[in-house]
Amino acid sequence: MTTAEILLEDFDMEMAMTRRILAAVPEDRPDYKPHEKSMPLGRLAVHVATLPRLGINVLTSSGLDLATATWPTLTFASTEQLLTDFDTLSSQARTALANSSDADLEHIWRFTVGDRVLSANTRSCTFRHMFFSHMIHHRAQLGVYLRLNNLPVPGVYGPSADEPFTP
Amino acid sequence: MSESHTFSAFLAPELESEIAITRRILAAVPDGHNDFKPHDKSMTLARLAAHVAELPSFASVTLTNPNFDLAAPNSYKPHVFETSAQNLAAFDSLAADAIATVNATSDEKFGEPWSLVYGDYEIFKGTRHSAFRAMAMSHLVHHRAQLGVYLRLLGVPVPKTYGPSADEQ
Secondary structure (H helix, E strand, C coil), X not given: XXXXXXXXXXXXXXHHHHHHHHHCCCCCCCCCCXXXXXXXHHHHHHHHHHCHHHHHHHHHCCEEXXXXXXXXXXXXXXXXXXXXXXXXXXXXXXXXXXXXXXXXHHCEEEEEECCEXXXXXXXXXXXXXXXXXXXXXXXXXXXXXXXXXXXXXXXXXXXXCCCCCCC | CCCCCHHHHHHHHHHHHHHHHHHHHHHCCCCCCCCCCCCCCCCCHHHHHHHHHHHHHHHHXXXXXXXEECXXXXXXXXXXXXXXXXXXXXXXXXXXXXXXXXXXXXXXXXXXXXXXXXXXXXXXXXXXXXXXXXXXXXXXXXXXXXXHHHHHHCCCCCCCCCCCCCCCC
């Protein structure tokens, strides 16, 4: 099995789960936050929807320097926009991954701020850490935000209180 | 013929990294708030912290058990949170077992079919690798993130995970 095939094994399942959570994001309270120090709901949702862009970046660039990189701002427009952006980016991420050879994925991808090195690991490892697991992390936070707003929470790895397990 | 270990060589460092992040979050769980829940429908802090601590045991469930039948008697005995220190000790032991299990698993075994069932009802079917990914690793990341929100709501400083938190740059 190639490294790309290994990484693709749970790609579609996780992206489908993320899409269900994004589709449940309400439009009328992008400024909601559960705590003063927390990210607002709209920003968190856009962050989740656009994290595949980081996956694409890892797969198609040699590294990212935060001192010079420009990155789109995380401004919430609508739930439809979230889903459109997510669908486009996740499809591009999937293609970029499928097109990556083992040698491509062994490439050491550098994440820096000017001279300071934040990480320098293989693309495969960085793809999982900076994009995939990072997305799962923020998606879970988004689920808690939905719960705290009394919105139904889609079940992810198992049942949720709103989608109980019924054999 | 010697066994090849492409999968475990690939997965073990990532598992170790996730375990290190998880350990810091579990160590930050305070005693004395076991019944805290952010919403009526949410898990309590004690249950959620215990669940995060027990999730590494899904490594051996997905990589060594033939399948997992939730309808079987005693199929799942939840780990019970008593104190943060006791919970962390349980996690350490299960996490060490999980790393050992991953390292001992051959590529051939990672490719075997595995399913999560409730009697005749199939909940998940895939390779052991995809089951391990979903049920042990990504599932851990998922509940650990929820635990981070609980810490935030309790006014406990939140350790950083994939990037800085408001309390750790």
